[in-house]
Amino acid sequence: MFDNAPESTNNTLGSVEKAFTILEQLRRSGTIGVSELATALEIPKSTIHIYLQTLRKQGFVVQDDGEYALSYRFLEYGGEHRNRSRLYEVARPEVDKLASETGEVANLGIEENGLRVLLYKSEGPEAIHDNAPIGEYAHMHWTALGKAMLAHYPTSRVESIIDTHGLPRANEHTITDTDELVAELEDIRERGYSVEDQDRRHGVLTIAAPIVDRQSDEVISSVSVSGPKNHLDDNNRFEELVAAVKKAANVIELRYSHY
Template sequence: MSPDANTVNATRTSFRIIEVLKRLDGAGVTDVASELDIPKSTVHNHLQTLLEERYVVKAGDTYNVGLRFLELGEFTRNRMDIYETVRPEAETLAEKTGEMVNAAVEEHGQGVYITRHGGQQAVNVDTYAGKRVNLHCTALGKAILAELPEARVDEILDEHGMPERTEHTVTDPDELKAELETVREQGIAYDREERLPGLRCVAAPVVTDGVVAALSVSGPTTRIKGETFHEEIPELLLSAANVVEINMAYS
C-alpha cells in the first residue's frame, strides 16, 4: 500500500519499530536501528516514548512488545459478533475431528486468525489468534477469496503478491482464480501443503451480512487424506458454517 500524503512518518516509524521487536523476539536499540537503517538516537526516542506509554517493556538493554497490545487485541476480537458465534462451533469441530480448528477473517487483504482450538490429536503449528497470513496459500484464505468480488481479489493479489511458501504453493493468478471458481461451486477450499510442508487443511466460508470469515480443519498428511480429506471433514465444515450463518442471521 502506497503512503498517503496525510500520513505521519513518526507514527509509521514507531509501528515499524514494534514490528521489528516482534520479529526479533526482543531487541536493543542498535539492532533495531540496523534493521530499519535509521539513527540510534531516533530509535531510542521512539522506544522511550513507547515504554512510557506502556506499549513496550524493557529488561536490561532489550525491549520487547508489551501486554498492552493483548488488551487491545482482546477488546477488538471480543466486540466482533462473528468471533462469539464461531467459537463454539470451532470447539465442537475440534472435539469431533481431533484436529486443529481455526477461524479467520480478512483484514487489509490478509487472513487474520481470530480463534484456534486443538482436538486430542492436533499438531501444533505456527497459528495463533492475531496471526496474519497471505490468503492465496491457505484453505481459509481461498475460502474467503472465493466470496469476494473479483476486483477485490485482484487488489489483494496486487498488494500482497503470491509468494511461494512451499513447492506446492499456487503462484499463478489464473490458476488460483480457476480454483476459486471450484471453491464457489463446492463451498469447500483445500490447502495441499501449500503453506506448510506436511500439513493439509480444509476450509469452508462463512458469509453473514457482508462479513466474510472461514472455518478450517488442519492436520498432518498422514491423517488428513482420502475420504477424511475429501468427504468427512468437508461435510462437518459445511454443517458448522451453516450453523454460524443461521445464528448470525437471527441473533
C-alpha cells in the same frame, strides 16, 4: 510556519510510521538491544532510544537487561476488539465443537485489508500442535481459510487484493499464477470448500468452508480444520472432515444471521 511538525509524506505522519516500523522489528526479533535495532533499521541510536522510551512509557514496550520487547498491552487491545465481534461471539462455541469432534485444530478466519486474519483457533484432544498465533496475518492464497473467502468475492475484489499484495510464494506448492488461482477459486465455489494442501507449510493439510451473512448474502468469514497431511488425506477421513467443516459453517451462519 510549522517548524516543529512531525515529518509527513503522502498525508501520513513519518514519526508514526517510524514508531510502527520499530514495533514491527521488535515483533520479528522478540528481544533486541538498541544498537542492533538501530543497525537493522538504519536509524540513529539516539532516535531509536527516544522512540523506545516513549513506547515504554505508554506501556507498549518492556525493557529487561538492556534489551527491549513488545509488551502484552497489544494482547489486551486485540482481545478487547475481538470480544466486541458478534461473529466471534457466535462462532467460538462451534469452532470448539468442531475441534472436539474431529480431534484436529479448528480455525476461524476473517479478511482484513486483503489478508487472512486468524481470529480464533481451538485444538482437539488428538491435534498436532499448531504454532500459528491468534491474530496472525497471512496472504489469502496461502491458506484454505483465505481461499474459501476469495472464491465467493466479486472478481473486482479478488483482482484488487492481488494487485495490492501480489501472489508471493510460500513454498513450491503455492499458487503464484493468477489464472491458476482463478481456476481453483471456481472449483471451490462448485464444491463448497477449499483445500490448503501444503500451500504454505509442508506436511499440513487444511479444509475450509465459507461463512455467509444470509441477510446480505456476503461472505464474512471462514472456518477450517487443520492437521498432518498423512493423517487427513485418507479418503474416508477427508470426506468426514469436509462434512464436519461444512456443518460448522452452516451452524455459524444460522446463528449469525438469525440470533
